[in-house]
Amino acid sequence: MATPPWTPDASSHQAPTAQRRGTSGWLIAGVVTAIVVVLICAVVAAVVLVLRLRDGADPGTGLTPDTGGRPAATSAPAAGGCQWLPTDEASNPNIKNVGTPPRTVPTSGVQQLTMTTAQGVITVQVDTAKAPCAAASITYLASRKFFDNTRCHRLTTEGISVLQCGDPSSTGTGGPAYRFAEENLPTGSTPYPVGTLAMAKTQEPASTGSQFFIVYGPTPIDPLYTVLGKVTAGMDVVQAIGKAGAVDEAGNPATDGAPKSPVTITTLTVTPAS
Missing domain, CATH: 2.40.100.10 (Cyclophilin-like)
Structure with a gap:
């Protein structure tokens, strides 16, 4: 089967190499990070809930489910015209x-x-x-x-x-x-x-x-x-x-x-x- 007509992307994206740390340092950092993430999630969830209750917002994401979380392609320009x-x-x-x-x-x-x-x-x-x-x-x-x-x-x-x-x-x-x-x-x-x-x-x-x-x-x-x-x-x-x-x-x-x-x-x- 021939390759579909993709336009190859010449750019290369690589994640930076992580800096090495001692075992204890990683453990402490991991615990602190976990606590911070939990607190942030709790605050965000509370804010979102308040906004939805106040404005009656649709709990959906506004994205088409089958696009992997990305806006679906349409046959007309998005609001404000074409996005270049x-x-x-x-x-x-x-x-x-x-x-x-x-x-x-x-x-x-x-x-x-x-x-x-x-x-x-x-x-x-x-x-x-x-x-x-x-x-x-x-x-x-x-x-x-x-x-x-x-x-x-x-x-x-x-x-x-x-x-x-x-x-x-x-x-x-x-x-x-x-x-x-x-x-x-x-x-x-x-x-x-x-x-x-x-x-x-x-x-x-x-x-x-x-x-x-x-x-x-x-x-x-x-x-x-x-x-x-x-x-x-x-x-x-x-x-x-x-x-x-x-x-x-x-x-x-x-x-x-x-x-x-x-x-x-x-x-x-x-x-x-x-």
Whole structure:
């Protein structure tokens, strides 16, 4: 089974090494810490109980149960508009900072994305109403020529069939200086049919960036990736790229690698929402 279209996270997070202490010191510290934690919990519980009784607050968390304690992805911007979360540029040299889109974005209509490559032109109808933040992001990046003269860095030919693009560094780890939450997650037995253009992400929530993938064959993956739109012309171009196959870094045939026939996006434009 091929690897799903994740955007690898270049950052590395490691816990600091604990300082060594004597056994008795650890015991005393542990007892004191336990007492403090119990007292704090008691005070917090009392305050929460008083507030709920006073305001009649819902005792629930406000989070969807099946998201592991995280806000669920929605098909509309959160209150106040789209949330553009900063990335750690210091830990990833492949980040390209061109600013961030406006928080208030169009929430209706459709747009047309036109991707011109040496192999041909691919057009996509972007469903702005269903994925307003993703649409606003790709529109903004396109206006900054973020995708122009970049290479599609990944092609898979076994297990899943996708052409992945949108990384200005062509490494699979690059993107803009922000991330945002997933939206317009598909349902049904075939969440990503042929012709779908969806946004790639890491395994973490709210990690959508600039990378996207076009499905050109059966792709049975979990519905975790924002559906941005559907190819309306140029699927023959994508399928020809897929048929040519992929190669590894040494140039040998691979089922998950770079397109054997290099794909360079000369221009990528997006029309205003209408």
